[in-house]
Amino acid sequence: MLQPTLTDVASFAPASAPFVDEPDGVGIVGMPMNFVTTAGVHEQAGTLFDLPVTVRFTPTSYRFIYGDGTSRDSATGGRTWAELGRAQFSATDTSHAYAARGTYTATATVRYAAQANFGNGWIDVPGLLEIPAGATTLQIVDVKTALVDKTCLENPRGPGC
Structure with missing residues (x-):
């Protein structure tokens, strides 16, 4: 029985998955900022x-690398706030709050398990193939609030107007 390796099947790998914030x-x-791949x-x-073969890649886990020295492993690629029915800036399983x-x-990486089928059933390929899901550049800003007596419409010369 043939036993392909990850190197053998790497040319069949999926393209990079979309990654959004x-x-x-x-x-x-x-x-919190929310990340989804x-x-x-x-x-x-x-x-x-x-030999003719069909190769199957199945996502097994995801690694989110937030760019500030922290990362998180997740069993899922996350879901958007709309899909979760949550308001913006709500914490999710794949969100991250920046301290500065x-x-x-x-960035994110998708880990895939691979299987090969030479016509006699699926054979597990040992190991996991990691494929980068993309990168996104973020601007994290400070927000200052102030209590004021009147809105900017009521007092256009007020603080912050």
Whole structure:
């Protein structure tokens, strides 16, 4: 029985999964930003060892690297706030709150288990293949609030107007 390796099947691997942040590139110090990467099962037919083969990649876990020295492993790629029915800046399983203002580059990696089928059933390929899901640049800003007596419409020369 043939036993392919990850190196053997790497050419059949899925493309990089989309990676997005909410709220789209700008966050507030201390408030959660939400990160989502969408990866699914990927099958591709071809030839391996001069034999016809179908290779299947199934996402098993995700690593979110937030760009500030922290990261998180997750069993899922996350979901948008809208999909979760939550308001913006709500904490999620894949969100992160930055402690300081600045520019950060967040990335994600999808870990895939691979299987090969030479026509006699699926064979597990040992190991996990890690594929970067992309990167996004974030601006994290400080927000200052002030209590005022009147709105800017009522007092256009007031603080912050």
